[in-house]
Structure formats: C-alpha cells, structure tokens
Amino acid sequence: MALPFIAGIALGAGIAFAFTKRDEIAKSFKGLNLDKKLKLLNSPTLKSVKEKVVKKPRKTKSTAKQTTQNAENLRS
Numbered sequence: 009m010a011l012p013f014i015a016g017i018a019l020g021a022g023i024a025f026a027f028t029k030r031d032e033i034a035k036s037f038k039g040l041n042l043d044k045k046l047k048l049l050n051s052p053t054l055k056s057v058k059e060k061v062v063k064k065p066r067k068t069k070s071t072a073k074q075t076t077q078n079a080e081n082l083r084s
Contacts, residue, residue, distance in 0.1 A: 026033060
C-alpha cells in the first residue's frame with residue numbers, strides 16, 4: 009500500500025530537482041546536438057509515413073441506405 013505513495017514522492021522530488029537545475033541540464037544537452045541527430049533520423053521515416061497517408065483512401069461513414077445500395081450494385 010505504501011509503495012505508490014513512496015514512488016509518488018520520489019517522482020515529485022526528481023521533478024523538483026530537475027526544475028531547479030534546468031539551466032545546467034539544458035547546457036549539458038546543447039553539447040550533444042540532439043535536435044540535429046533526431047531530425048536526421050526521422051526525416052526518412054516521416055517521408056514514408058506521409059507517402060502512406062497520401063496513398064491510403066479516405067474512409068467515409070456509411071449509412072444503412074448506402075450499404076444496401078452497395079450490396080445491390082454488387083449483385084448486378
């Protein structure tokens with residue numbers, strides 16, 4: 009029963025610590041150039057997703073009338 013309470017306190021303390029040291033954390037991440045690395049990794053992935061989305065036909069809501077009409081069209 010006490011485990012979620014302790015975990016919540018630990019998580020809150022970690023967030024409070026990170027908030028007070030945010031300037032130092034930002035400086036350490038700037039040296040890694042993560043934004044440029046992530047853009048390079050994601051660019052082919054984003055292009056392939058965009059291509060798949062464009063190729064996929066858009067779904068529309070069908071009503072009971074439309075489904076019966078479609079079934080009749082398929083029969084003939």
